[in-house]
Amino acid sequence: MVTTFSTMIKSVNPATLEELAEVRVPSSDVISEAIKVSRKAFEKWSGLPLKIRLDNIENFQQLLITQKDEIARLITLESGKPLLESYLAELTGPLDTCAWLVKEAEKLLANTNIDIATPLLWGKKHYLRYEPLGVVGIISPWNYPFSIPVMTMLMALAAGNTVILKPSEKTPLVGLKIGELFKQAGFPEDIVTIITGGGEAGEHLAKADLARLIFTGSLNTGVKIINATAPNVTPISLELGGKDTAIVLPDAPVERTAQAITWGAFTNAGQACASIERLYVVRGGNSELLINRIVQLVSKLKVGDPLLETTEIGPLIDVQQFDHVVNLVEQAVSAGAKVLCGGEKISSPELRDKGLAGYFYQPTVLINVDHNMRIMQEETFGPALPIMIVDSEEEAIKLANQSTYALTASIWSANLTRAQLIASKVQAGTVFINDCLYSHAVAELPWGGLKRSGFGRSHSRFGLLDLVNIKHISVDKISWLPRLWWYPYHSSKLKTVRCGLDYMHKKDNKLASLCGFIANLTKRQ
Ligand code: NAD
Numbered sequence: 271m272v273t274t275f276s277t278m279i280k281s282v283n284p285a286t287l288e289e290l291a292e293v294r295v296p297s298s299d300v301i302s303e304a305i306k307v308s309r310k311a312f313e314k315w316s317g318l319p320l321k322i323r324l325d326n327i328e329n330f331q332q333l334l335i336t337q338k339d340e341i342a343r344l345i346t347l348e349s350g351k352p353l354l355e356s357y358l359a360e361l362t363g364p365l366d367t368c369a370w371l372v373k374e375a376e377k378l379l380a381n382t383n384i385d386i387a388t389p390l391l392w393g394k395k396h397y398l399r400y401e402p403l404g405v406v407g408i409i410s411p412w413n414y415p416f417s418i419p420v421m422t423m424l425m426a427l428a429a430g431n432t433v434i435l436k437p438s439e440k441t442p443l444v445g446l447k448i449g450e451l452f453k454q455a456g457f458p459e460d461i462v463t464i465i466t467g468g469g470e471a472g473e474h475l476a477k478a479d480l481a482r483l484i485f486t487g488s489l490n491t492g493v494k495i496i497n498a499t500a501p502n503v504t505p506i507s508l509e510l511g512g513k514d515t516a517i518v519l520p521d522a523p524v525e526r527t528a529q530a531i532t533w534g535a536f537t538n539a540g541q542a543c544a545s546i547e548r549l550y551v552v553r554g555g556n557s558e559l560l561i562n563r564i565v566q567l568v569s570k571l572k573v574g575d576p577l578l579e580t581t582e583i584g585p586l587i588d589v590q591q592f593d594h595v596v597n598l599v600e601q602a603v604s605a606g607a608k609v610l611c612g613g614e615k616i617s618s619p620e621l622r623d624k625g626l627a628g629y630f631y632q633p634t635v636l637i638n639v640d641h642n643m644r645i646m647q648e649e650t651f652g653p654a655l656p657i658m659i660v661d662s663e664e665e666a667i668k669l670a671n672q673s674t675y676a677l678t679a680s681i682w683s684a685n686l687t688r689a690q691l692i693a694s695k696v697q698a699g700t701v702f703i704n705d706c707l708y709s710h711a712v713a714e715l716p717w718g719g720l721k722r723s724g725f726g727r728s729h730s731r732f733g734l735l736d737l738v739n740i741k742h743i744s745v746d747k748i749s750w751l752p753r754l755w756w757y758p759y760h761s762s763k764l765k766t767v768r769c770g771l772d773y774m775h776k777k778d779n780k781l782a783s784l785c786g787f788i789a790n791l792t793k794r795q
Contacts, residue, residue, distance in 0.1 A: 295468070308460055323428055327424060331365060353578070379400045393746065394744060402430030403431055408434070408485075434480075435462070477501075482505045489511050512543045516549045518549065521684040522555075529567065550665075551660070564655070575626055585630045592629035602646075635657065677698060680701065
């Protein structure tokens with residue numbers, strides 16, 4: 271059946287609300303055809319020597335570095351993040367992924383021998399081959415529209431897969447630019463396909479018979495992806511939302527901790543899956559000074575045109591996201607939270623005069639919050655930091671773990687031993703000590719969460735191995751010896767097996783068991 275989707279989507283600059291372009295959305299039959307073509311292209315691409323695939327990746331790296339200014343500007347124009355963040359959070363990860371793959375992929379994807387201890391398997395060789403899977407679908411969000419898909423695309427392509435990317439409908443131009451870059455880098459036709467469009471296009475892709483689907487986005491859509499992929503039993507990874515915590519101990523140094531937490535809560539206007547969205551400050555020591563310093567720093571953040579080099583906070587992506595943040599802050603305040611700074615829409619004449627008609631929200635800090643408030647439970651995805659003062663580390667850990675999400679967390683203390691002990695008790699995919707958030711941009715480090723933050727790991731060797739079939743090959747090198755588990759069954763075989771098990775697992779009489787095993791093995795099989 272051919273489903274026709276809305277044929278055009280608009281790309282809008284969230285800072286000015288100006289339309290940047292209209293982008294065509296393919297119909298479902300075009301998407302189905304693209305998957306078929308990608309499957310065909312896979313046959314050739316997967317057969318190429320890894321070295322050739324890595325040459326393409328090296329070309330891509332050079333292209334990225336040459337075009338970095340143009341790409342960073344486009345990311346800022348379409349997503350609204352400050353320019354510095356477009357370089358640091360969007361380009362470093364893909365560039366480092368290229369460098370890492372070129373250096374390490376041959377080693378990581380080389381066959382691995384497995385030594386087996388049991389004498390029952392003497393004479394066999396076991397090894398693993400890491401084989402490409404086929405067509406890998408990637409559905410990605412708007413908040414990091416470049417780094418999120420590109421880091422996974424590079425790994426999928428290096429491993430020999432072909433890729434179909436469905437970028438967010440809010441950042442289609444960045445999606446199309448990604449496709450253009452892969453083409454310019456010399457990747458053969460149909461190895462990378464970009465399907466622009468919204469949820470319907472994503473759903474159509476998710477329902478297709480893909481070799482794997484990597485989804486990054488909200489919890490709600492993640493559940494839809496589980497349902498859409500179930501009939502084909504398509505293997506999926508889900509990178510979903512977060513409600514990430516920071517736990518600050520009384521001995522944490524005030525200035526450094528306040529600077530870092532302010533960044534962790536407000537970078538990308540709080541629209542990061544791993545933004546600090548709950549801050550638990552353990553009472554005593556520096557706790558009051560720290561909260562005061564955070565409020566000072568947040569009050570001074572420069573909100574405005576994200577293309578300016580000094581802007582620190584851009585707009586929220588759209589009115590829905592803006593309304594969501596307003597609602598959460600209002601609900602918290604009506605339930606007793608106190609606003610320490612911010613808490614309002616920014617409608618300064620200065621912004622309007624510069625044509626900044628987008629949805630800017632004052633960086634906001636709240637105190638007197640509790641877990642009955644929505645802002646301590648739901649993902650905020652905006653520039654609002656709720657702070658709770660707690661009496662002990664144990665209370666902080668308990669509250670930190672009282673969430674349906676578990677993506678990242680951070681612990682702040684001068685005592686690294688103590689901080690690491692707390693890290694072991696906090697539920698998360700990553701726990702940072704005295705820093706936060708940054709590791710998404712690091713190719714070598716695994717990324718992913720627990721609970722409703724999803725499952726699977728991207729980046730690192732774990733992310734790479736998620737994109738291959740780990741094929742075990744078993745070779746029997748002894749042609750004269752029938753195996754013990756084959757027919758016929760008889761008593762000397764039984765004795766051999768019993769002696770073999772004793773040799774492997776009994777603490778004493780090892781030598782006798784081994785002798786019994788060998789003696790029986792050579793009897794009539
Ligand atoms: P979203 O779920 O609205 O959309 C994500 C992608 O899914 C988009 O491309 C969208 O078009 C597509 N989509 C929507 N409905 C679909 C459907 N029914 N079937 C298939 N695809 C569909 O999320 P968003 O607003 O773009 O992104 C923000 C969310 O992403 C936040 O919750 C954030 O925490 C999460 N996120 C997670 C990570 C992570 O690494 N865990 C990283 C970034 C963002």
